[in-house]
Amino acid sequence: MSPNTNIYSYPLDPDEQVTAVKNVNIEVSENTHERRDLIVVGTAIVKGEDMPARGTIYVFDVIKVAPDPEKPETGHKLKLIGKESVKGAVTALSGIGGQGFVIVAQGQKCMVRGLKEDGSLLPVAFMDMQCYVTVAKELKGTGMVILGDAVKGLWFAGYSEEPYRMTLFGKDPEYLEVVAADFLPDGNKLYMLVADSDCNLHVLQYDPEDPKSSNGDRLLSRSKFYTGNFASSVTLLPRTAVSSERTESSEEGMDLDETFARHQVLIASQNGSLALVTSVAEESYRRLSALQSQLINTVDHPAGLNPRAFRAIESDGAAGRGMVDGNLLRLWLNMGKQRQTEIAGRVGATEWEIKADLETIGGDGLGYL
Numbered sequence: 001m002s003p004n005t006n007i008y009s010y011p012l013d014p015d016e017q018v019t020a021v022k023n024v025n026i027e028v029s030e031n032t033h034e035r036r037d038l039i040v041v042g043t044a045i046v047k048g049e050d051m052p053a054r055g056t057i058y059v060f061d062v063i064k065v066a067p068d069p070e071k072p073e074t075g076h077k078l079k080l081i082g083k084e085s086v087k088g089a090v091t092a093l094s095g096i097g098g099q100g101f102v103i104v105a106q107g108q109k110c111m112v113r114g115l116k117e118d119g120s121l122l123p124v125a126f127m128d129m130q131c132y133v134t135v136a137k138e139l140k141g142t143g144m145v146i147l148g149d150a151v152k153g154l155w156f157a158g159y160s161e162e163p164y165r166m167t168l169f170g171k172d173p174e175y176l177e178v179v180a181a182d183f184l185p186d187g188n189k190l191y192m193l194v195a196d197s198d199c200n201l202h203v204l205q206y207d208p209e210d211p212k213s214s215n216g217d218r219l220l221s222r223s224k225f226y227t228g229n230f231a232s233s234v235t236l237l238p239r240t241a242v243s244s245e246r247t248e249s250s251e252e253g254m255d256l257d258e259t260f261a262r263h264q265v266l267i268a269s270q271n272g273s274l275a276l277v278t279s280v281a282e283e284s285y286r287r288l289s290a291l292q293s294q295l296i297n298t299v300d301h302p303a304g305l306n307p308r309a310f311r312a313i314e315s316d317g318a319a320g321r322g323m324v325d326g327n328l329l330r331l332w333l334n335m336g337k338q339r340q341t342e343i344a345g346r347v348g349a350t351e352w353e354i355k356a357d358l359e360t361i362g363g364d365g366l367g368y369l
Contacts, residue, residue: 008077012043016056019044020105022093026059026115027100028081035100036061038115039078042090042104055090055106057113057121058083084113084121092136096159097143103159105133110147112159112166127157127166137236139183139190144169146192148178154194156206156219170206170219180234184265186279191222193265193277195231200224200313201267201277203322223322224313229269239264239278239365244356264365276326276363284357288324290347291354295331298343326361333358 012018020042027035041058059082067075088107096103101114101124108129113121127147135148143159153172160167177197184191184203194202203223208216245260267275280288296308307328332340332354344351 005071005073007074010058010060010078010080013045015047016043016045018042019055019089019091020093022095022102024093024095024102025100026095026102028115028117030117033100038081040093040102042093042106044089044091046089052087053089053107054085055088056083056085057090057093057104057106059115059119059121082115082119082121086111089132092133092147094136094138094145095140096138096145097161098141099161103136103138103145105129105136105147108132110136110157110166112164124164125159125166127168129155135178135181137182139185139236144183144190146181146183148181148194150177150179150197151175154178154181154192154204154219156192170208170213170216172204173218174221176202180231180267182234182236182265184236184277184279185263186261191279192219193234193267195227195234195267197230199227199230201227201231201323225323226311226313227267227269227275228310229271229273229275231267232270233268235266235268237264237266237366238262238368240367242359242362242364244359248356260360261365266366276361276366278361278365280357280360284360285322285324287347287349287353288329288357288361291332291343291349292324292328294343294346295328299331324361326358329358329361 018041022040023037024040025035026038027033039060043056045054058080060078061081062076063079064075065077086106090104090106092105094103096112101112103110103112108131110127110129110133111123112125113123116122131149131152133147133149138145145157147155147157153175155168156170158167158169176194179195179197181192181194184193190206192204194204202221204219205222206216207213207220210220213220239262241260261279265277301307307325311325332343340351344354
């Protein structure tokens with residue numbers, strides 16, 4: 001496909017701007033309950049300070065058509081199957097629940113809507129947000145959703161279907177300037193990764209059993225890490241077991257799904273860089289943390305700059321507690337055999353264990369891409 005080929009275009013109003021686009025699995029029939037992957041588009045119509053903003057939700061299906069003989073790639077087009085005008089700009093979209101609904105951030109409300117056969121989108125539940133939500137992400141199929149804004153921070157809410165309602169579970173007490181966010185489940189623990197406007201990455205946890213969380217009303221800050229890049233998206237991806245994990249599980253007769261991380265988070269930045277965040281077991285973290293300390297103290301760093309100070313958060317000086325720097329750790333792989341053995345001995349681990357840990361935090365778990 002040529003990058004300059006326009007396969008299909010749908011005209012919008014001159015003062016209408018697209019603010020959100022999402023591929024959502026939506027129920028298209030109330031009778032047969034058929035569901036399809038559709039393209040949902042949210043727009044904003046802003047005409048000045050003296051007029052309230054409005055928005056529109058478009059639902060498109062991708063259909064096949066007879067292509068232009070000279071342009072075989074034009075065999076698809078967008079078919080509008082749903083449209084709804086709403087009060088307030090539409091700023092974020094996400095699928096939600098198990099019935100094929102979509103959650104829409106419109107104005108200062110978040111509404112759960114279902115597509116009717118006449119093309120309208122019927123609201124079934126809502127939540128007042130007191131802000132303009134710019135991030136909406138659901139942990140697929142659970143009804144749990146995070147809603148983020150640069151002023152009010154991160155909200156963790158849930159959607160239930162019997163009866164239809166939205167429930168607020170917890171808030172971020174620090175009012176982070178949320179740029180992008182997503183979930184990171186780890187076994188029976190639920191974490192959220194938040195990228196803020198200062199290029200920091202925050203790890204929050206929902207744990208109502210922790211006394212510091214006030215029965216879950218407060219999301220707990222577990223780690224902070226300076227990335228040096230302004231994030232544009234944070235996306236949860238499934239993770240497959242790497243070779244060292246499969247070898248270990250077969251030797252010890254363990255279930256892979258119960259032993260190793262099943263998710264990773266991919267972070268894309270505005271400068272084109274990609275980062276990967278992986279949860280690791282406590283034993284692996286201790287080895288990698290000890291290895292990181294050894295590398296910081298023994299390796300010559302460019303221009304004498306300190307990696308620990310680089311990752312520290314300016315507000316509190318926290319040097320990425322609970323998170324290790326994969327780029328720094330990989331310096332160990334570039335060392336000679338004797339130096340690797342020496343540093344591994346100081347860490348109190350074998351070379352095979354360190355190599356297995358480094359493989360775990362690498363991108364091999366995304367081999368299906």
